[in-house]
Amino acid sequence: MFLMVSEVTLAERDSDPIHAVAARLGVSIASAVAVKRSLDARGHRPRWLAVCKVEIADRDAARVEGLHGVRRWSQRDEERYGEPEALVPRVRRWSGPPVVVVGSGPAGLFAARTLGDAGVPVVLLERGQAVEQRVPEVKDFWKRRKPLDPENNLLFGEGGAGTFSDGKLTTRRRDGEVGQIMRYLVEVGADPSILETAHAHLGTDALRKILPTLRARLGELGVEVRFGARVVDLIVERGRCAGVVLASGERVAAHAVLVAAGHSARDTLEMMVRRGARAVARPMAVGVRIEHPQRVIDEARYGRRAGEGLPPASYRLTWSPPGQARRAHTFCMCPGGTVVPAVNAAERLVVNGMSYAARGGSWANSAVVVGIQPQDFGGTGPLAGYAWQDALEARAFAVAGDWRAPAQRVVDFLADRGSASLPRSSYPMGIVSHPLAALFPPGLVAGLKGALLHFDSQLAGFAGEEALLIAPESRTTSPVRLLRGDDRQSEGLPGLYPVGEGAGYGGGIISTALDGLKAARAVIAAAG
Ligand SMILES: Cc1cc2nc3c(=O)[nH]c(=O)nc-3n(C[C@H](O)[C@H](O)[C@H](O)COP(=O)(O)OP(=O)(O)OC[C@H]3O[C@@H](n4cnc5c(N)ncnc54)[C@H](O)[C@@H]3O)c2cc1C
Structure with a gap:
């Protein structure tokens, strides 16, 4: 037994x-x-x-x-x-046009995979390039200051926003559909230990190897994957979404259109709303990335055992002050990681973090973000959050007038004084000293200060001399949600399935992959 x-x-x-x-x-x-x-x-x-x-x-x-x-x-x-059963039965026969999936991030990839497994013809359209072209482009941008390619960058291209990430698989579940996703990942090259490790992560290097294998597997399932294929419009016939129009002018007819465009494809989200998809503004969280020497975090977490061969330590901290004050939390912590410019548009600056599988770098970084509500956006309509983000990102870019990021020591941020010098940082495009409070509204600055002090009481050294803030971390999630019915079709435009983080569903690799998988199942169910 x-x-x-x-x-x-x-x-x-x-x-x-x-x-x-x-x-x-x-x-x-x-x-x-x-x-x-x-x-x-x-x-x-x-x-x-x-x-x-x-x-x-x-x-x-x-x-x-x-x-x-x-x-x-x-x-x-x-x-x-245990081993999950096959969750999606194969469709008996399919007549008519294929299902079009827009975006090859986790949501789009797992939607395509699920549809392909069921025998549904799929065309997967991605505005960016395959990892083989994407990785050198991003490296040239960071290291040789090659001009930013707005279509092929850290956010756009095969694998979506998660390709240059720590690849944290944030879930405790290994059952049902999440187990299915984990096993898909192992099948295309992820380390099998992710099936049993509590806080599994893949690392950007592993992700870059997994993606071509996943692409080949999609090809075997009959999924047509096309790169450099930017969707600029939807075909609407008799009140129903019946296909897409590409930037080249090509029209692709579709049985259904799943749009998994991510939180940074503002043009695509605006286009869907213009075409009749109903949407609402939603809360998000904004702030800074904090960076410490990894040693500081190891000492705080492991005490005297730091350095005894234990993995680089991580943390997850929250602050919920009483009363009406803003809540704050750390997010997307990257042990042994690198702070990266997570940008896709000219003259806009956003930072985020990534790690390699070994998490072997000298620094630890994490977002420290404070919640903001749609009423803080200062505009009306479902897309007001984009304008708010955009203004913040433009202010941050204007500090240096290039991709160097504004930065300040935590002790100076708390004392309202400029940093006379900055410590070394992993950020690859250089940092410049700037009073970060000048970038944000006062309420958000107060929230950040309260959170930093509180986190310092939980993790020694968190707000210490060696801690550095880099800003802004403005795209933790989407400030808009496209409404959808129980069948996951858009409210306002049937035939359109808004999926993943950009549509306001999920934030992270696993939750968006799960949303893609479920949307695919809904398409199959609707097809009978
Ligand atoms: C630097 C960084 C680190 C992260 N680290 C982690 C982590 O460790 N763990 C974690 O769980 N999450 C992490 N995340 C978040 C995670 O990557 C996202 O939540 C997830 O990728 C969202 O998936 P998605 O499929 O909804 O969208 P995305 O991954 O953003 O993919 C959308 C895709 O759609 C394409 N696209 C957009 N518009 C069009 C169009 N009009 N036509 C054709 N294609 C289009 C884009 O090019 C893109 O490839 C990180 C994000 C970043 C930026």
């Missing part, structure tokens, strides 16, 4: 758990497989823990069942950790 044994202490992250489980239970076991591994950094001695599926003789099971953390392996465990 099988038992679930939790809190198995491992010598190292990748240790085979069989000896630890046998020692813990004090009986012989046939097999032990870790279904989840996590680092427990509480207390003085951080340790690797595993949850294991253990095969054991019935008579021995009777002796140990009921011990702390030991119980029978249940149907629920099987659903959560």
Whole structure:
């Protein structure tokens, strides 16, 4: 029979758990497989823990069942950790035009994959380029100051916004559709450990390898993937979305159109609203990226064990002050990472963070963001948040007049004084000293200050001498939501499926991939 044994202490992250489980239970076991591994950094001695599926003789099971953390392996465990069943049955036959998917970020890719698996013909249109052309373009922009390509950059191109990221897979789930997504990722080259690691991440280098394999797999499923294919309009026939128009003038007829354009394709979002898709403004969070030497974070989290071969430490902090004050949180923390210019438009500056799989860099960075409401945007209509973001990003660019980012030491930001000198930073295009309070509205500055002080009380050194702020982190999510019905079609324009982060659904690789997968299933269900 099988038992679930939790809190198995491992010598190292990748240790085979069989000896630890046998020692813990004090009986012989046939097999032990870790279904989840996590680092427990509480207390003085951080340790690797595993949850294991253990095969054991019935008579021995009777002796140990009921011990702390030991119980029978249940149907629920099987659903959560076992192999998922095929979730989408194949369509029997498909006549008529293909389904068009716009955007090859996580939402578009997993929508295309799900449709392809079901035998639905798909055309996947991406305005940017394949990673083989995209990565050198971004590197030339950073390192050789090659002019920004507005169609092929850190935000646009194969893999979408997540390609140059830490590749954090932010979910505890491994069951159902999320399990399916994780297994898709492993199938195209992700490290199988993501199936069992609690806070799994891929790293930008791994993502760049996974994407061509994923593309090839889509090709095998009959998905036509086209790069340099920017959608500029929708074909609307008898009140229904019936295809798309490309910048080249080409018209592509579609059975249904899934638009997964991301939070930075403002032109595409505006076009959908102009074509009748109903939308509302929604809250978002805005602020700065904070950077510390990774050593500071390791010492704060691991204490004396810092430097003893433990992985670079991370954190996740929140601040909810009483009363009406703004809430704040850290977001998209990148251990051993790099602060990057996350830009797709001329004379606009936005920062974000990424890491490689090894997280081996000298710095740790994270967003520190404060919530803002649609009434703060100062405009009316569903797209008012874009104008607010745009003005902030233009102010930030104007500080240096190029891609160098405004920066200030945390201690100086808190004391309302300029930074006479700046520490070294991972940001690849240079930083310039600037009082960051001048970029933001006063309420947001007060929120940032309160949060920094609070986070410093939780993580020693967070607001210390070595901490640096780089700004602005203005695109944490989309400030607009395209409304859709229970069938996931646009309210106002049937046949159009607004999907993923740009449409206001999900924020992050897994949540947007899940939204794409579910939208694909809705298209299949609607087709009967
Ligand atoms: C630097 C950075 C680091 C991040 N780190 C993480 C992380 O570690 N973990 C995490 O979970 N999330 C992370 N995120 C967020 C995550 O990447 C996004 O939430 C996710 O990529 C959104 O997926 P999406 O498919 O909705 O849109 P996107 O990934 O933005 O993809 C949209 C795609 O649509 C294309 N497109 C847009 N308009 C058109 C058009 N008109 N015609 C054709 N194609 C079009 C774009 O070129 C783009 O490729 C990070 C984001 C950034 C920028």
